[in-house]
Amino acid sequence: MKFAFYPGCLVLQRMPQYELATKRLLAALGIGLQDIPQAACCGAPIVESFSDEWLTLAAYNLALAEAMGLDILTVCGSCTHTLRRARRALREPDVRRRVNGRLAALGLRVEGRSEVQHLLQVLMAHRQALRERIVSPLRLKVALTYPCQVFRPGELSGFDDPLRPQAMHDLVALTGVEIVETGVEYECCGSTYMMSDEALALAAGRRKLEASRGADVLVDACGNCHLLLERMQHAIWGDQAAERLPVLFLPQLLGLALGLAPE
């Protein structure tokens, strides 16, 4: 089994450890990931907020995967949502015709054949294989934070419960860790507020981190969550540096339980 791997701008630029952990974990489960040459930004709100051409950009990425004959695997909430929404929009013959008119200049064509699956979905589909590969159960207390747009809106995601999903609980539980319920695991991290109101983003992040006190590690599955909750943690705590909570990407935690070498 093989997917076209779509890291998205943020993970590509700043989080190679997420890509690496994802590739290693899936390889251990017999799932191959192939990079998509010349893939670009998904068109996520950063383009959509300005122009309807976000759809052309999303369709371009879908077309590349389609030409490879593969479904797409994503690791961020935003790219997942944007590519899925583009795929739905492309079901309209008129929309498809217009977009294909543009893509023709690059010798590409999109039909919407490549599905878009987030890492969590693929791992859930291979949960049994994952269970069998666990070699070193982890004795840790783990808090979780779910990537919103992988699950919402439910009519687009068609996966798990849009308001109270269970996938991360189910996957992390395989490792033997104790899950600390924070009461805010299903809430947005607020990372994207950083682009319009930094103080609000830090307040949102603080909410998550404070609720996760008592855990040894917080686990996420999205570059945006990680950007705020891990990279910006110093700004969230300010001079309360002693509060620092380690944050891991889900495939890093699972990789540890599979005995895979950390980075």
Added chain:
Amino acid sequence: MIEQCTHCGLCREVCLAERLGGHTITSLLSGGDEYSAWLCSCCQLCQEVCPEGVDIHAVMMAERRLEPPPEPYRRGFEHVLRCGYAFPISEEINALRAAYGLEPLELVSAERIWLLLDSCADPAPPCPTGQE
């Protein structure tokens, strides 16, 4: 679309930005006039709970185009037009990838992006290199 909205206020109740004291598109939908459509994480919670099925995401994107954009969004959009990514990503990324044992990646060319998005803006200068 927005015509279906009954101003019930449910979207505003669940919105994290609103609960933290901000006013976003859900304030507009709930009948308020003080808001910024940019102050949103696109978490889709409002969309999920709206009993009328209002496409809040679409309303918000339309509203954003009427408001001046915050600088980070404007810059991100410019990066996409210049180099195809929301950040200034250049060939240097492959040195970082190599340090992690990741295969080099063939980046999208500025020409390709231009063929796709030329209707968005005037020709943009080449993508700056280096991290931000």
